[in-house]
Amino acid sequence: MTSIVLYFNSAITLAVPILLVAIGVCYSEKSGVYAMNSDSSMLGSCFISVAIMLGTGNAVLAILGGVLAGGIIAALFSIFAVRIGANQCLIGLAFNFTVMGLTSSLLRLFWNTGGIPQFAQPGRVAIPLLSQIPVIGAILFNQPVMIYLVYIMVPVSWWVLFKSTWGLQIRAVGENPSCADSVGIRVIRTRTIAVIVGGLFSGCGGAILAVQQVGTFTEEMTGARAWMGIISAYFGGWSPIGSAGAALVFGLAESLEKRIQLLPFINLSSYVVQMFPYIAALIVIVLTGRNRRHPAAMAKYYQKQ
Amino acid sequence: MGNDYMVEMQHITKSFGKLIANNDVSLKIKKGEIHALLGENGAGKSTLMNVLYGFYGKDKGKILWDGKEVSIKDPDDAIKLGIGMIHQHFMLVKKFTVLENVTLGMKEGKWIEIPTEEIRKRIMELSDLYGLNIKPDARIEDLTVGEQQRVEIVKALYRHSKLLIMDEPTAVLTPQEVTKLFEVLHKLRAEGKSVLFISHKLPEVLEISNSISIMRDGCMVENMENRPDLDERQLANAMVGREILLDIEKSECKPGDVVLKLDGACCDGVNTSCGVTDFSLEVRRGEIVGLAGVDGNGQTDLSELIMGLRKQTKGKIEFLGQDITHLTTKQRRELSLGYIPADRLNSAMVGEFTLRMNMAINKPDKAPFGTKWAFNKKSAGAYTREKMKEFNVIAQSDEVPAKNLSGGNQQKVVLAREVGEKVDLIIAVYPTRGLDIDATRFVFDTMLKARDKGTAVLYISNELEEILQLSDRIGVLYEGTLNGIIPREKADVTTIGLMMAGREAEVIDK
Numbered sequence: 001m002t003s004i005v006l007y008f009n010s011a012i013t014l015a016v017p018i019l020l021v022a023i024g025v026c027y028s029e030k031s032g033v034y035a036m037n038s039d040s041s042m043l044g045s046c047f048i049s050v051a052i053m054l055g056t057g058n059a060v061l062a063i064l065g066g067v068l069a070g071g072i073i074a075a076l077f078s079i080f081a082v083r084i085g086a087n088q089c090l091i092g093l094a095f096n097f098t099v100m101g102l103t104s105s106l107l108r109l110f111w112n113t114g115g116i117p118q119f120a121q122p123g124r125v126a127i128p129l130l131s132q133i134p135v136i137g138a139i140l141f142n143q144p145v146m147i148y149l150v151y152i153m154v155p156v157s158w159w160v161l162f163k164s165t166w167g168l169q170i171r172a173v174g175e176n177p178s179c180a181d182s183v184g185i186r187v188i189r190t191r192t193i194a195v196i197v198g199g200l201f202s203g204c205g206g207a208i209l210a211v212q213q214v215g216t217f218t219e220e221m222t223g224a225r226a227w228m229g230i231i232s233a234y235f236g237g238w239s240p241i242g243s244a245g246a247a248l249v250f251g252l253a254e255s256l257e258k259r260i261q262l263l264p265f266i267n268l269s270s271y272v273v274q275m276f277p278y279i280a281a282l283i284v285i286v287l288t289g290r291n292r293r294h295p296a297a298m299a300k301y302y303q304k305q
Numbered sequence: 306m307g308n309d310y311m312v313e314m315q316h317i318t319k320s321f322g323k324l325i326a327n328n329d330v331s332l333k334i335k336k337g338e339i340h341a342l343l344g345e346n347g348a349g350k351s352t353l354m355n356v357l358y359g360f361y362g363k364d365k366g367k368i369l370w371d372g373k374e375v376s377i378k379d380p381d382d383a384i385k386l387g388i389g390m391i392h393q394h395f396m397l398v399k400k401f402t403v404l405e406n407v408t409l410g411m412k413e414g415k416w417i418e419i420p421t422e423e424i425r426k427r428i429m430e431l432s433d434l435y436g437l438n439i440k441p442d443a444r445i446e447d448l449t450v451g452e453q454q455r456v457e458i459v460k461a462l463y464r465h466s467k468l469l470i471m472d473e474p475t476a477v478l479t480p481q482e483v484t485k486l487f488e489v490l491h492k493l494r495a496e497g498k499s500v501l502f503i504s505h506k507l508p509e510v511l512e513i514s515n516s517i518s519i520m521r522d523g524c525m526v527e528n529m530e531n532r533p534d535l536d537e538r539q540l541a542n543a544m545v546g547r548e549i550l551l552d553i554e555k556s557e558c559k560p561g562d563v564v565l566k567l568d569g570a571c572c573d574g575v576n577t578s579c580g581v582t583d584f585s586l587e588v589r590r591g592e593i594v595g596l597a598g599v600d601g602n603g604q605t606d607l608s609e610l611i612m613g614l615r616k617q618t619k620g621k622i623e624f625l626g627q628d629i630t631h632l633t634t635k636q637r638r639e640l641s642l643g644y645i646p647a648d649r650l651n652s653a654m655v656g657e658f659t660l661r662m663n664m665a666i667n668k669p670d671k672a673p674f675g676t677k678w679a680f681n682k683k684s685a686g687a688y689t690r691e692k693m694k695e696f697n698v699i700a701q702s703d704e705v706p707a708k709n710l711s712g713g714n715q716q717k718v719v720l721a722r723e724v725g726e727k728v729d730l731i732i733a734v735y736p737t738r739g740l741d742i743d744a745t746r747f748v749f750d751t752m753l754k755a756r757d758k759g760t761a762v763l764y765i766s767n768e769l770e771e772i773l774q775l776s777d778r779i780g781v782l783y784e785g786t787l788n789g790i791i792p793r794e795k796a797d798v799t800t801i802g803l804m805m806a807g808r809e810a811e812v813i814d815k
Contacts (some may be wrong), residue, residue: 165408165419172398172409179396182360183409183460184381296400 007255008139013213014258015251016150017042017205017222021229022236022243023157024201028074030161030238031194032174032297036092037077039226040099041070041199045206047103050116050217053210059122063146063207070203071196073099078195082188085301096226104219121215122146146208153201157240170194174295177302187302202226228281235284238295246284253280308372311336311468311499312357312388317366319356326352328523329366334468339490339500341514341531343507343544345741346711349523350503354470358390359383389461393472393739395453397445403456404428404441407463424463431462435492450600451482458489468499475509476739479599480769480802487513505544505741507537519543541742553749556757558777561590562625564730564761565611570620572610574603579785581606584620586780586787588730593752593762594790595776597769599805603785604765605647608734611763612644613637625729638667640730643723647734647765649712653719656708660700661689663707664722692721697747713744720751724760731755734765749775769801783807 021038028035049066053059077095080086107116124144131141140151161167172180173190181187209225210217228250235249236242257276260268312334319327327349334340344350355361357368359377367374370386377383383390390396397406407428408419425441432439437455445453454474461469475483490500490513504510510517511531519527519540527543529535565588574580581603588594598604609615611622613634622630624640646652654663665674665685673684689703696717700710707715716736724731733752737745752775756762765782766772772779773796780790781804788804 163419164417166417168401168405168408168419172401175398175400176396179398180409182380182390182392182396184379184384185409 003259005135005138007259008252009142010258011248011251011255012139013143013147013251014254015247016147017209017213018225018228018232018250019150019244019247020153020205020208021202021226022232022247023153023240024070024198024205025230025233026157026161026198026236026238026240026243027170027194027201028198029233029298030167030174030295031170031191032177032295032300032302033078033081033191033195033198034088034092034299035195035198035230035233036089037074037081037095038092038198038202038229039222040077040092040095041073041202042206042209042226042229043096043103043220043222044073044099045070045203046210046221047106047217049207050210053119054116057119059211062211063204066207066210067200067203070206071200074199074202075192075196077199078192082191082195085303088299088301100220103217107217107219116217118216121212144212146212150208154240154244161240171295173302174297177297177300181302191302202229205229224278224281228277231281231284234294249284250277250280253277309335310369311371313369314353314357315367315369317353317356317368318364319352319361320364325523327356327363330520330523330525331366331528332518332525333528334499334501335516336467336499337494337497338515339494339502339513341510341517342501342503342520343505343510343517343540344520345505345544345743346713348520348544350520351472352523353520354390354472354501354503357383358388358470384464384466387465387467388470389464389466389468390470391454391457391461391472391474393474393476395457397453397456399446400444402442402444403439403448403459406445406456407441407460411464427463428459431459434496435462435489437489449482450477451479451485454478454482454486455489458493466498468501469493470501470503472503473505473739474502475504475506477600479767479805480798481599481806483509507540507742510540511535511537521546545743553753553774555753555775558592558756560592560777561759563587563589563623564625565763566621566623567611568621568623570610570622571618572606572615573618574606574785575615578606579603581610581615581785584610584785584787586790588761588763590729590759590761591756592777593756593764593775595772595779596763596765596782596787597772597779597801597805598765598767598782600767602782604734604767604782606785607782608644608646608732608763608765611732641728642730642732643728645716645719645723645731645733645736647738649715649719649738650708654707654715657706659704660693660698660707660710660718661686661703663718664689664692664703667722692725693718696721696725711744712739713741713747716740716744717747720748724751724755727758728755728760731760731762732765733762735767736764737766737768737771745771769798769805772801773798781805 021042025035025038045066048069049062052065053062073095077091080091081088122144124142127141131137161170169185169190172185173187177187206222209222214221232243232246232250235246254277257273260273261270310333314332317327317330330353342350352361356363359379359382368377375386404421404424408424428439428441431437437459439455439459445456474486478486493500502514514531516530518525521544567584567586570581570584572581579602584607606615610617613632617630621628629637650656655666669675669680670677673688675681675685686703693700693703698714698717700714707718736748740748752762752764764775776793778790778792779796779801781788781801783805788807
């Protein structure tokens with residue numbers, strides 16, 4: 001029983017970085033900008049938040065710094081992707097590689113080859129009353145503080161995208177920018193802001209990954225999490241709630257990977273086991289790849305005549 | 306106060322590179338009038354409207370709004386003044402509901418949450434006041450074209466527009482919908498709104514407008530009041546700049562062998578289309594069979610079924626006695642037939658390709674376009690230029706992209722490709738959609754010439770006038786079935802209109 005609870009509990013913890021990226025992707029792609037750049041914001045944030053953590057020892061400050069770093073990287077991306085109209089896919093990849101190289105170089109520059117020292121991660125906080133609910137309480141309400149914030153982010157983002165005026169504008173710009181323009185919505189500005197908000201979320205995902213889960217910075221530490229976030233958004237039909245469900249599937253797969261490695265009687269190569277989340281991604285894509293209707297103007301550059 | 310004019314555009318000049326789209330154009334629109342702006346495609350009407358609406362900046366001239374000079378730098382400025390624009394291609398987000406589309410871009414009250422109830426109430430009020438008949442929670446993609454247009458009107462009214470610019474509003478409507486639109490326009494005028502009605506259809510301009518302005522080649526050539534003694538011929542001559550004939554001369558129909566025979570053919574619809582059910586029809590040499598019908602009653606489905614673009618679920622199709630039911634589209638293409646699809650830039654041509662490539666696109670491996678191994682630029686170009694001359698295509702060369710041409714010239718290229726050589730069958734779907742008088746006339750002539758040479762023509766259109774003018778027999782498409790077919794002599798607007806609405810016709814013909 002307890003091992004099942006632990007399994008789900010850790011699945012949620014592991015799903016959170018992916019989930020945050022997925023929400024960011026929803027903002028960006030709903031506005032019609034392909035969020036190929038997510039990994040750059042996530043990885044950049046990992047690095048900055050770890051640097052702040054080591055400098056100040058303050059986890060809140062570290063995470064805020066990471067979020068901001070993610071937003072700034074996305075803002076730079078938006079100049080190319082939204083304003084100049086570079087190919088969103090290629091420029092996104094270019095950003096990812098640049099940040100990958102930059103963080104690796106800085107890592108060597110400041111900490112040589114010894115690597116960054118490990119720091120203590122913030123602990124779990126059980127919510128009174130709620131955590132007393134059998135099974136569910138132990139799974140959902142015995143988590144680090146940041147994760148409770150994420151619980152709130154999902155419905156809030158859903159509301160923003162689907163119920164607020166601003167969300168309506170984001171969706172309009174992503175569906176039919178010339179129509180949006182004709183009713184007086186500033187297309188470039190709306191897209192730029194949506195991309196930056198996307199970057200803030202990806203940054204948050206990176207910061208929580210580094211500060212909360214890993215407790216240090218290693219090269220390319222995001223792995224494929226940003227990509228899983230992109231897939232989750234797609235799988236969830238660009239709705240924050242759907243994306244959260246999809247991210248949870250990846251969390252479950254990652255959690256399974258970690259559990260299996262601990263079992264003494266299963267003799268599987270760790271490399272095979274580490275493939276689980278990726279296999280899960282593949283299955284998700286194959287099962288749902290058809291008939292996903294993406295925002296009509298996604299990846300399409302819009303320019304005023 | 307005391308100013309009669311809602312808007313005055315004075316000496317507007319606007320050029321794109323070397324092309325002068327508007328040359329010293331002036332236009333005045335009174336308060337509470339329907340003002341028609343006439344002109345052929347490319348005369349500069351759209352440019353002028355886009356200047357007024359702030360999509361384009363102007364090179365010279367000024368705009369007065371209610372007597373005061375204003376500067377309109379983007380659509381936002383225009384909207385704030387009270388100008389509403391209804392584009393020919395509707396500016397609606399298809400996946401959104403009516404309510405969401407109306408909400409978009411509203412500035413009054415910076416809400417955080419959309420006040421859905423308030424907006425819904427207001428839409429209902431406007432809908433009732435102007436007889437628009439709109440459901441706020443319907444999704445745009447589920448609405449008919451006429452309904453979508455009324456959503457555009459509500460959108461403009463919701464923002465307190467005083468001047469509505471309508472760019473060719475009737476081009477996409479059925480006769481019934483046009484009547485309905487005109488009722489709405491009359492109500493708008495009665496409420497003191499001004500309407501600028503852009504069109505190249507003469508009868509409706511005479512019917513609806515109070516005053517008429519005519520543009521030609523970027524200049525304003527006529528500004529006049531609508532008088533009872535004005536007739537279509539006068540307007541047409543001013544518009545084209547020379548004497549043109551409006552009536553069609555048609556020789557007697559001498560039907561020959563059956564060319565196309567459908568026997569109980571069926572196919573499923575795609576997306577929202579209704580498909581084709583149990584469709585039987587014969588088209589003979591030397592006759593034009595017109596198929597009328599309200600948009601979305603299987604017009605595209607039927608033509609695509611005949612061309613093998615749809616999976617046929619039942620029935621048989623014969624071409625000159627040969628069963629072609631199981632032939633692929635490529636094999637059908639090799640028969641002697643020409644196909645003019647409904648959607649010019651999506652199905653008929655590749656907009657980014659040159660005219661030469663577009664001419665070659667369905668047989669690039671055959672002379673004169675090339676061989677099995679290579680495309681022959683030279684002979685393809687020569688052939689294209691020859692056909693362009695023959696079909697009167699106006700373009701700089703055979704190397705310009707098709708999308709740069711006007712609709713009329715694009716259609717002429719399609720005609721040159723499909724019926725440039727003699728064919729046994731022509732299938733034409735909405736061939737005059739969005740075309741001006743000259744180009745429409747050209748399409749008619751091409752069809753009639755082919756018919757007289759013994760070609761069987763299946764002419765599918767939602768313009769009842771056209772069907773009545775051209776056809777030798779008239780059938781009506783209703784929900785994917787043939788709702789009766791009658792000879793031209795027995796057809797009139799009322800009978801066909803009733804059949805289009807699904808009423809059973811008395812069986813007059815087989």
